[in-house]
Amino acid sequence: MKELLSIRNFKAYYQTSSEEVRAVDGISLDLNEGEILGIAGESGCGKSTFSISLSCLFPPPLKYISGEIFLDGIDITKLNTQEIRKSILGPKISFIPQSSMNALNPTIRIRNFAIDIVKQHEPKTTRENIIHRVIERFESLSLPKDVLNRYPFELSGGMRQRTLVILSTIMNPEIVIADEPTSALDVSSQREVIELLKIMVKKKIMKSLIFITHELPILRQIADGIAVMYAGQIVEIGSVSDILFNAHHPYADVLMSSMIVPEKGMREKNLPSVSGTPPDLRHAIKGCRFADRCPEFKKDCREKDIEMVELTKGSFVRCIHPLRTKK
Amino acid sequence: MPGNPITGIVSKMASGGAPSDVLEKLYNSYIQEFGLDKPLYIQFWDYLVKVLHGDLGVSFSLYPIRVNEILAKALPWTIALQVPSIIIGWLLGNFLGVTAAYKKGKFDSVLFPFSLFISCIPYYCLAIILLYFFGVVLHILPTNGGYSMNLVPSFSISFILDVLKHYFLPFLSIVLVTIGGQAVGMREMSIYELNTDYVNYSKSLGIKESKIIRYVFRNAMLPQITGLALSLGTMVGGALIVEIVFSYPGVGTWLFNGIRQQDYPLIQGGTLLVTMAVLTANFFIDIIYSFVDPRIKASQIEE
Ligand SMILES: Nc1ncnc2c1ncn2[C@@H]1O[C@H](COP(=O)(O)OP(=O)(O)OP(=O)(O)O)[C@@H](O)[C@H]1O
Numbered sequence: 148m149k150e151l152l153s154i155r156n157f158k159a160y161y162q163t164s165s166e167e168v169r170a171v172d173g174i175s176l177d178l179n180e181g182e183i184l185g186i187a188g189e190s191g192c193g194k195s196t197f198s199i200s201l202s203c204l205f206p207p208p209l210k211y212i213s214g215e216i217f218l219d220g221i222d223i224t225k226l227n228t229q230e231i232r233k234s235i236l237g238p239k240i241s242f243i244p245q246s247s248m249n250a251l252n253p254t255i256r257i258r259n260f261a262i263d264i265v266k267q268h269e270p271k272t273t274r275e276n277i278i279h280r281v282i283e284r285f286e287s288l289s290l291p292k293d294v295l296n297r298y299p300f301e302l303s304g305g306m307r308q309r310t311l312v313i314l315s316t317i318m319n320p321e322i323v324i325a326d327e328p329t330s331a332l333d334v335s336s337q338r339e340v341i342e343l344l345k346i347m348v349k350k351k352i353m354k355s356l357i358f359i360t361h362e363l364p365i366l367r368q369i370a371d372g373i374a375v376m377y378a379g380q381i382v383e384i385g386s387v388s389d390i391l392f393n394a395h396h397p398y399a400d401v402l403m404s405s406m407i408v409p410e411k412g413m414r415e416k417n418l419p420s421v422s423g424t425p426p427d428l429r430h431a432i433k434g435c436r437f438a439d440r441c442p443e444f445k446k447d448c449r450e451k452d453i454e455m456v457e458l459t460k461g462s463f464v465r466c467i468h469p470l471r472t473k474k
Numbered sequence: 475m476p477g478n479p480i481t482g483i484v485s486k487m488a489s490g491g492a493p494s495d496v497l498e499k500l501y502n503s504y505i506q507e508f509g510l511d512k513p514l515y516i517q518f519w520d521y522l523v524k525v526l527h528g529d530l531g532v533s534f535s536l537y538p539i540r541v542n543e544i545l546a547k548a549l550p551w552t553i554a555l556q557v558p559s560i561i562i563g564w565l566l567g568n569f570l571g572v573t574a575a576y577k578k579g580k581f582d583s584v585l586f587p588f589s590l591f592i593s594c595i596p597y598y599c600l601a602i603i604l605l606y607f608f609g610v611v612l613h614i615l616p617t618n619g620g621y622s623m624n625l626v627p628s629f630s631i632s633f634i635l636d637v638l639k640h641y642f643l644p645f646l647s648i649v650l651v652t653i654g655g656q657a658v659g660m661r662e663m664s665i666y667e668l669n670t671d672y673v674n675y676s677k678s679l680g681i682k683e684s685k686i687i688r689y690v691f692r693n694a695m696l697p698q699i700t701g702l703a704l705s706l707g708t709m710v711g712g713a714l715i716v717e718i719v720f721s722y723p724g725v726g727t728w729l730f731n732g733i734r735q736q737d738y739p740l741i742q743g744g745t746l747l748v749t750m751a752v753l754t755a756n757f758f759i760d761i762i763y764s765f766v767d768p769r770i771k772a773s774q775i776e777e
């Protein structure tokens with residue numbers, strides 16, 4: 148399998164005059180062609196920040212700190228805004244926003260917005276050709292092409308989200324990043340969006356997908372692998388079944404069990420089975436970030452920063468006392 | 475306004491030195507002519523009937539000229555002054571507002587306080603400042619009137635240039651104040667729009683800034699159009715005062731003359747005209763709004 152994206156020790160902080168929030172603090176991961184990677188983690192662990200940073204635009208107060216993001220062998224963190232906008236965003240990396248009434252400009256028709264997107268990257272293509280292409284795309288994914296003549300407010304929530312999916316992928320991007328794209332939808336619309344995404348990966352309209360969600364059933368439906376984030380870092384990456392049933396990191400383990408059996412009324416509290424709260428991202432933390440809350444805590448956990456280690460092929464964990472491993 | 479306007483007219487003639495019984499007769503004939511001997515409700519009824527027939531009556535101060543005639547002469551000046559200046563000020567103000575919101579930094583930190591300052595100055599103050607500076611101190615622009623008294627209105631180059639010279643200061647006063655007010659409002663609206671999801675989404679698709687500014691401009695302008703409808707009355711009122719400051723031969727100056735000389739028919743006619751004009755303009759703004767905002771159009775069609 149061809150490797151598309153390779154992120155190395157990437158850090159991006161929110162920096163204001165008064166404080167610094169280390170929201171993404173040393174993320175490394177690889178993404179292969181055709182792969183769908185799910186990212187899970189408690190609220191506030193930095194999932195959205197990580198997804199925004201992949202655009203390399205770093206809207207203030209977010210700031211690039213260090214690390215590399217290799218896309219086709221080029222480190223895109225070194226490109227300037229102009230180059231990013233011209234050649235990366237759209238054709239290489241694209242985003243599917245959370246479904247909201249406002250994700251689309253309320254006063255232009257879908258068709259004109261699609262034209263604006265394509266024109267941006269292919270200024271020479273005529274409007275007719277673009278419209279033709281967009282209609283084809285809608286039809287091939289069995290969506291009514293009539294959507295194109297409408298304004299965003301004239302679409303149902305589910306239809307609007309599927310339209311967003313198509314608009315985001317109109318340039319056939321290599322990597323699509325979706326941050327909770329279904330969290331505002333009802334269950335049947337959720338399923339439609341998930342199906343649409345899966346078909347698009349299969350049809351190679353996009354080469355790979357990073358999918359951020361709180362909802363485990365969705366990860367099970369769509370993802371090939373899962374990365375579990377905690378306090379700005381990835382603590383474990385592995386295949387869906389490994390992470391779900393054989394997690395090695397104690398945090399991944401409790402997170403998965405809490406997601407599998409959502410206790411009534413406990414949905415908001417993400418981790419019913421561990422006490423304590425995630426560490427404050429404004430301060431540097433020595434050693435394992437989960438140590439305070441870890442049921443498996445040992446003395447040496449806090450001694451030095453923990454590195455990611457590969458346990459088996461494709462399975463990485465950031466823990467010096469991983470669960471379910473024969474010593 | 476206390477005082478009997480007829481006494482005023484008659485006493486003006488008396489300064490010519492007419493005998494008192496003649497004046498007495500004159501007085502009575504004026505009273506009759508203007509219908510002032512009738513009871514108030516009949517006077518009012520007469521007025522309504524006349525107005526509905528488009529007759530605004532005879533001016534007291536310029537007897538026997540009709541108010542219609544005076545206003546018909548004044549209206550073109552007022553329209554030519556106010557319509558372009560309010561529209562240009564409005565557009566420029568909105569454009570500057572959105573640019574300030576987008577560019578932030580230096581541009582904003584200069585423009586914003588400046589607009590706020592300008593928008594807080596009453597119309598007449600700015601007009602007087604400009605008049606004093608350009609007309610009195612620098613002596614480069616005329617200080618009053620629509621054209622020089624020694625010229626006869628014609629379509630000659632020299633007359634047109636003269637009119638433009640007189641036009642400039644009142645025009646500038648109105649434009650500046652309108653820019654100030656609009657820029658402040660538009661900046662707020664644009665800052666809000668720039669933080670909406672669709673702006674971020676468009677950016678994440680690589681759409682370039684100028685296009686995004688265009689989206690934002692259009693959407694932030696919608697509430698500004700409503701704002702224009704709401705504040706049009708104030709704007710026109712202010713612009714009328716600018717006319718007075720420059721003795722511009724428009725409706726504002728005539729209204730002011732009317733007030734000074736207790737010319738009730740002229741005051742009534744002038745205010746009626748201005749009110750009708752503002753209402754009509756409002757009506758058109760509403761229609762335009764429903765064309766530019768698809769959401770309004772849709773809800774109207776549903777109804
Ligand atoms: N503009 C900002 N300025 C400062 N800190 C911020 C800002 N935005 C987010 N943060 C902080 O960064 C951390 C990561 O936030 P982020 O939104 O990435 O979390 P998340 O994992 O996406 O959470 P959720 O699951 O609730 O969406 C949080 O601690 C948050 O408080």
Ligand SMILES: [Mg+2]
Pocket residue numbers: 194195196326
């Ligand atoms: Mg988030």
